[in-house]
Structures are given as structure tokens and as C-alpha cells.
Amino acid sequence: MAYSEKVLDHFNNPRNVGTLNKDNKNVGTGLVGAPECGDVMRLQIEVDEETGVIREAKFKTFGCGSAIASSSLATEWLKGKTLDEAQGIDNMDIVEELALPPVKIHCSVLAEDAIKAAIKDYKTKNGLATE
Amino acid sequence: MEFQKLIYLDHNATTPTDKRVVDAMLPYFTERFGNAASRNHSFGWVAEEGVDYAREQVAQLINADEREIIFTSGATESNNLAIKGVADMYKSKGNHIITATTEHKAVLDTCKALEKQGVEVTYLEVQRDGRIDLAALEAAIRPTTILISIMYANNETGVIQDMRAIGDLCEKHGVLFMSDATQAVGKIPVDVQALGIHLMSFTAHKMYGPKGVGALYVRRKSPRVKVTAQMDGGGHERGMRSGTLNVPAIVGFGKAAEIARLEMHDEIARLQKLRDKMEVDLMQLEEVVLNGNKEHRMPHVTNLSFKHVEGEGLMMTFNQKVAVSSGSACTSASLEPSYVLKALGLGDDLAHSSLRLSLGRFTTEQEVADAVEAIKNGVNHMRSLSPIWEMYKEGVDLSKINWESH
Numbered sequence: 099m100a101y102s103e104k105v106l107d108h109f110n111n112p113r114n115v116g117t118l119n120k121d122n123k124n125v126g127t128g129l130v131g132a133p134e135c136g137d138v139m140r141l142q143i144e145v146d147e148e149t150g151v152i153r154e155a156k157f158k159t160f161g162c163g164s165a166i167a168s169s170s171l172a173t174e175w176l177k178g179k180t181l182d183e184a185q186g187i188d189n190m191d192i193v194e195e196l197a198l199p200p201v202k203i204h205c206s207v208l209a210e211d212a213i214k215a216a217i218k219d220y221k222t223k224n225g226l227a228t229e
Numbered sequence: 230m231e232f233q234k235l236i237y238l239d240h241n242a243t244t245p246t247d248k249r250v251v252d253a254m255l256p257y258f259t260e261r262f263g264n265a266a267s268r269n270h271s272f273g274w275v276a277e278e279g280v281d282y283a284r285e286q287v288a289q290l291i292n293a294d295e296r297e298i299i300f301t302s303g304a305t306e307s308n309n310l311a312i313k314g315v316a317d318m319y320k321s322k323g324n325h326i327i328t329a330t331t332e333h334k335a336v337l338d339t340c341k342a343l344e345k346q347g348v349e350v351t352y353l354e355v356q357r358d359g360r361i362d363l364a365a366l367e368a369a370i371r372p373t374t375i376l377i378s379i380m381y382a383n384n385e386t387g388v389i390q391d392m393r394a395i396g397d398l399c400e401k402h403g404v405l406f407m408s409d410a411t412q413a414v415g416k417i418p419v420d421v422q423a424l425g426i427h428l429m430s431f432t433a434h435k436m437y438g439p440k441g442v443g444a445l446y447v448r449r450k451s452p453r454v455k456v457t458a459q460m461d462g463g464g465h466e467r468g469m470r471s472g473t474l475n476v477p478a479i480v481g482f483g484k485a486a487e488i489a490r491l492e493m494h495d496e497i498a499r500l501q502k503l504r505d506k507m508e509v510d511l512m513q514l515e516e517v518v519l520n521g522n523k524e525h526r527m528p529h530v531t532n533l534s535f536k537h538v539e540g541e542g543l544m545m546t547f548n549q550k551v552a553v554s555s556g557s558a559c560t561s562a563s564l565e566p567s568y569v570l571k572a573l574g575l576g577d578d579l580a581h582s583s584l585r586l587s588l589g590r591f592t593t594e595q596e597v598a599d600a601v602e603a604i605k606n607g608v609n610h611m612r613s614l615s616p617i618w619e620m621y622k623e624g625v626d627l628s629k630i631n632w633e634s635h
Contacts, residue, residue, distance in 0.1 A: 101545070109545055115614055132632035133578035133617060136539050136558045136566065140616035158616035162541035162557070166614060201564065 101163055102197035108167035113174050116156040118142040126220025128212040137161040137205065139169045141212035143176055143184070145220055152176045152184060157212075164202040168192050168209035181217055236551045236596045240435075240589035241384050241412060241530060246481065247437040247590070253484035254439065257477035265474045266465065276476045283483020287444055290486040291429065292420040299445045299466040300479050304411040305335040306459075307430030307445035310470060311407050312339045314456025315376045315428070316348050319405070323373035327351045329361055330572040332380050336409055340378075349373070357574050358522035359388035363398065370402050381410035381419065381429075385556065385569040385585055386521030387530030389413070396425025405454060411435055411443075415489035416527060417497065421446055427454050433478065437590060438485030442478035445470075492590075500588050501528035503597050507586065508533070510601045514608055516621070518579060520570060529588040532556075532570075534579040537618035538611040543584065546607030551600045556583035 101109070120127045124145050131138040138161065144154035155173035159166045171192055176184050192198070192206035221227070237245070257279055265280045267273025281295070288295040301307045316326065328340055330352050340350045351369045356362055361379060370377075377399055382389045392408065399406035407428035413419050414429075415436025421429055432443035447469065448454045455469075462471040508531045511517060516536040535543060540555030556567030558581060566580035575583075584604070588597070612618040617627060 109542075112614060117619065129616070133537075133581070133627065134576060134632075136577070136581035138615075138617055138632075158614055158619060160537060160615045160617045161539050163545040165539075166542060 104171075104196050105163055105167040105198070108170040108196070109163045112157075112166060112170040114156050114170065114177075115158060117158065118144055118154065118156050123223055124220070126216040126218070126223070128215025128217075128219060130211045130215055131161070131208055133160065137165050137208055139165065139208055139212040141169060141172060141176075141209075141216045143216045143220060145181065147224075150180050152179050152181070161205065161208075162202075164196070164198055165205040165208065167196050168198075168205045169212060171195060172209045172213055176213065181220070184213060185217055187213055235549070236592075236600050238551060238553045238586045238588060238592065238596075238600055240592075241387075241585065241587040242554060243434050243440065244437045244589055245591065246434075246439050247485060247488060249488060250438055250481045250484045254477040254481040257480050261476075263476075265476050266463070276474075279476060279480045279483075280474055283479045283481075283486075286483040286486040286490070290419075290490050291414060291431075291446060292422050293446050294449060296467070297446055297449050299447055299469050300474060300482075301430075301443045301445055301470055302441055302475070303434070303443040304333075304409065304430045304432035305443075307432070307443050308333070308335040308409055309339050310445050310456055310459050311428045311430055311447075312336065312376065312378060313343065313459055314469070315405060315407070315454075316343050317457035318455050319375040323371075323375040325349045325351070325371050325373040326376045326378065327353060327366065327369050327374060328378040329353045329355055329380070331355050331359065331383055331385075331569045332378065333384060333409055333411070336378055336380070355572055358525075359383060359386050359520075359569075359573050360522055360525065361390055361395070363391065363394050366395065367398055367402075370398070370404060374402070374404050376405045376407055378407045378409070381408045381413040382417070382527050383521070383569060384412050385567060386532045386573070387412070387527035387587075388521040389417075389525045389527065391525070392424045392426070399427075400425050412527065415486065416493070416529065418493065421448070427452070428456070433482040433485055436485050436489050439478045439481045442475050442482045444482070496590060497528050500592070503588055503592065503594065504529055504531055504586075507531065507588075507597050507601055511604060514605060520573060520575060520579075520583060527587075530585070531587075532583060532585045534575070534582045535584065535608045535611075536579070536582055537615050537621055538608055539581050540583055543582075543604075543607050543611050546610055547600075547603035550603045553587075553600075554585050556585065557581040 118125045128141045155176040157169040159169045189206040189210040263272025263276040265276040284295040405427045414431035427448045429446040434440040518534040520532040540557030556570045558566040570580040
């Protein structure tokens with residue numbers, strides 16, 4: 099299977115790999131997937147409490163090239179967005195940007211789940227509504 | 230697509246055709262192009278001679294008589310012919326077949342097709358090391374059992390079954406013993422007489438021969454075994470497999486068999502040494518698990534799980550340099566992890582983290598050293614990206630986490 103240039107780029111030069119302190123009040127952590135499925139993504143956001151803007155995002159992923167690229171791309175997109183804007187990121191945006199083939203679409207779905215999980219975690223920690 | 234020459238460590242998938250085999254085949258395309266069944270002129274006779282010699286070589290390789298070799302299009306066809314052929318030919322004796330969960334799809338799918346027609350099949354589980362439990366096998370035999378089909382060496386793990394013991398059980402209970410020996414023939418000594426095997430399938434392209442040709446060994450004496458042909462039309466191959474013989478490919482198969490027989494012992498010694506060193510080097514990394522019985526396996530194969538790293542991603546780190554395969558779901562069209570590794574009782578996470586490395590005739594020490602370095606770097610890189618590696622390092626018990634499945 100040939101990977102798209104963008105997937106290869108993210109795989110070879112992943113953006114924002116790392117760990118934020120999950121105990122910080124302004125950090126939201128999303129951990130999705132399962133080792134038995136071959137995909138685990140941990141996405142973390144650091145939110146500026148005053149402006150509500152995501153100022154930092156980090157990821158780590160156990161998964162194939164497309165999974166790593168999807169989560170790396172997600173962290174790029176999250177930085178500078180408000181929580182509402184971040185909530186609006188759709189997995190098909192990721193699919194389009196990375197030119198993911200049908201068999202890899204589930205990687206983008208997991209990335210979207212990770213984003214939403216991180217936002218939910220942040221909101222829960224800060225007593226915000228999480229519908 | 231631009232073709233890059235990588236270090237090839239995927240010989241269980243296929244092997245390059247030995248140049249000596251190609252040289253032997255070439256005249257049969259353009260000069261000696263006759264149909265081996267053309268009885269009336271020298272084009273036919275010359276082709277037939279080429280086939281006869283090849284048949285002898287193939288037979289010698291497995292200690293059989295050349296009249297016991299049926300040429301087919303490959304091991305998949307041979308498996309179909311053996312299993313379906315026996316099921317039909319011996320249906321008055323019974324309708325029960327025993328096989329194992331770790332067999333190749335060519336055997337499993339054939340059995341599933343027969344089940345739809347009313348044949349009963351028992352799929353034996355294997356033990357943690359990949360070997361059949363002989364007591365369980367014996368217990369599964371019924372008065373209606375007509376065939377036991379157990380592969381000689383597994384394609385994913387290289388694990389070799391106790392063939393002599395299975396042969397003894399089959400003899401004791403009067404059941405035919407068939408083996409898919411595709412991964413063993415031409416690579417290790419296989420003797421159908423010594424092992425009590427009645428039917429055996431194998432193929433040229435796993436032993437440095439061309440793709441598109443294989444054989445089915447069908448025993449002639451004590452007992453005389455017969456199979457119902459699955460390909461009708463002219464009665465070639467003693468009525469068991471009709472169709473014009475692929476003369477050039479068969480000639481190549483014969484040459485490959487001859488080379489294998491003459492060079493096997495040296496090759497085994499060399500490859501085992503290389504494989505053992507490669508394995509030791511790779512297992513210097515933390516958290517690496519060897520899959521399958523360490524003692525009873527092919528000398529050139531190793532199947533390793535690199536924990537907390539996914540196989541396809543890992544292969545991507547070095548796929549410009551090294552060609553191997555993985556048991557990860559992401560590498561299969563069905564998105565299911567390797568059923569063979571699952572049958573060994575590995576958790577899916579270990580199946581997703583597995584690599585299969587299989588060395589070959591032309592693999593050099595330098596290639597292995599380069600591959601080991603590339604793989605080790607890849608594993609370390611992937612672990613730096615892996616949240617579960619981080620959690621493992623922090624002492625988190627991953628089995629206790631409530632993973633949110635998707």
C-alpha cells in the first residue's frame with residue numbers, strides 16, 4: 099500500500115509528540131482506543147483559561163502510519179482554536195487532508211474521538227457543560 | 230512504480246527464482262516448446278523428457294516414487310485436490326476430517342467449503358508453542374474420520390509439528406495423513422516414507438523455483454491412495470489432474486528441487502546461525518517476545534512481538550530498507566490480526582506488534598546486521614511515540630486499564 103505524501107510527512111516528522119501534565123487544571127486528556135484493537139491515541143490540550151483558546155496540544159499514538167499521521171495532524175489543527183471550534187473538527191476533514199484510503203478511515207475517526215475526549219476531560223475538570 | 234531493491238527478509242512469502250532455475254527453464258519457452266502430451270513428434274517427446282526428469286527430482290527430494298508426484302498450479306490447488314479429492318473418493322468410508330486452527334487458508338477455506346456439503350470437520354486448537362496436542366488429536370478421531378490434515382511447518386511462526394508421532398497415530402487408526410508441507414519441502418529434509426505421510430502438498434516458489442507450479446504427493450503403496458480429480462479434461466497426471474502441463478515451470482521446479490536436495494544441509498547450517506544471531510540481537514531490546522516453539526521450528530524464521538509498538542507503523546520506519554511481514558491487523562485486507570498468532574493464545578495486542586522475519590539462500594550477514602539496526606531504530610522511534618510504552622515505563626498495569634473501545 100502506498101501512503102500519501104502527507105501521511106509520510108507526518109509519520110517521518112510527527113508534530114507535537116509528547117506529554118502534558120494531566121493533573122494540571124488547564125490540561126484536558128483524551129485516551130481512546132485499545133491495545134487489542136491495535137490503535138491507542140492519547141491527545142492532550144492545554145487551554146488558556148481566560149481566552150478559552152487551545153494554546154498547546156500534544157499526542158502519543160500506538161498504531162499504524164495513518165493513525166500516527168491523523169493524531170499528529172489533529173494536534174496541529176487544535177493549536178489556536180477555541181474549544182467550540184475544536185469540537186467541530188470532523189474525521190472526514192482528516193481523511194481529505196491526508197488522502198486516507200477507505201481501509202484507514204477508522205484512524206481518522208479515532209483521532210476525532212480523541213479530540214472530543216480531551217475537550218470533555220478539560221470541561222469536566224473545570225465544571226463546564228459537556229453536552 | 231519505481232522498484233527499489235531492499236533487504237528481503239520475507240522468504241516465507243516467496244523466494245526469488247534461482248538463476249540456475251531460470252536458465253534451466255528458458256529453452257522450454259522458445260526451442261523445446263512442445264506440449265508434453267504430444268505423443269507423435271519430437272517436440273512432444275523432448276518436452277515430456279524435461280517433465281520426466283523434473284518429476285524424478287521432485288520425487289527424490291521427498292523420498293517418493295516419481296509415479297507419486299502430481300503436478301498442479303501450486304500448493305493451494307494441491308491442498309484443494311487432496312482434501313476435496315479424498316473427501317469424495319472415500320465418502321463411503323466416512324465424512325469426518327480433522328485439521329488445526331493454524332493451517333493455511335488454502336486448507337481452512339477448503340474445509341469450510343466441504344462443511345457446506347455435509348462433511349464434518351474438527352479444527353483442533355494448538356498449544357501455546359504452536360504444536361498440536363497429540364492426545365487431543367487422538368481423542369478427536371472417530372470411526373468416520375477419513376483424513377487428518379496437519380501442516381508440516383507453519384508459515385507465520387515456522388513451528389514444526391511432530392510429524393512422525395502424527396503419522397503413527399494415523400497408521401494406528403487407519404486414517405489417511407495429509408500434510409501441507411509448503412514451508413518445509415526444499416528447506417529441511419522431508420521423507421514421506423519415514424513419516425508415514427500419505428498425501429503432501431508443496432510448491433516451487435517457496436524453494437527458489439517459479440510461481441505457478443506445485444505438486445501433490447499421492448502414495449501408491451501401503452496403502453494405495455486415490456483422489457477424485459478436481460480438474461477434469463483429458464486425464465493427465467494419472468487421471469488425477471487434467472490440463473496441459475506447464476512444462477517450463479515444471480522443469481524449473483525440478484531444477485529447484487535438485488538444487489535444494491544438494492545444497493540443503495549447508496544452507497540450513499548457515500541460515501540457522503544467521504537467524505539465531507539476528508534473534509539474539511533483536512531480543513536485546515526490552516519487552517520482546519518470541520512467538521512459537523523455539524526448538525521445533527524452521528531454521529530460517531523468527532516471529533517476534535515488540536511490545537507496545539504496532540507492526541505496520543514499525544514496518545513503515547524501515548520499509549525503504551527492509552522487507553518483512555507482520556501479524557498486525559493493519560497489514561491484512563480484512564483488518565483482522567493474525568489468526569495463527571491468536572491461536573497460540575497471544576493477546577491481540579501482541580499479534581499487532583509482531584514481525585515475521587524469514588531469511589533465504591541469498592541473505593548475507595551484512596544484510597542481517599543492517600536489518601537488525603534498522604528494526605531496532607524503528608522500535609525505539611515507535612516507542613517514543615507510543616502512549617502505552619510510556620505507561621509501561623511508568624509502571625502502569627496496562628491490563629487494569631478500562632480501555633474505551635471504538
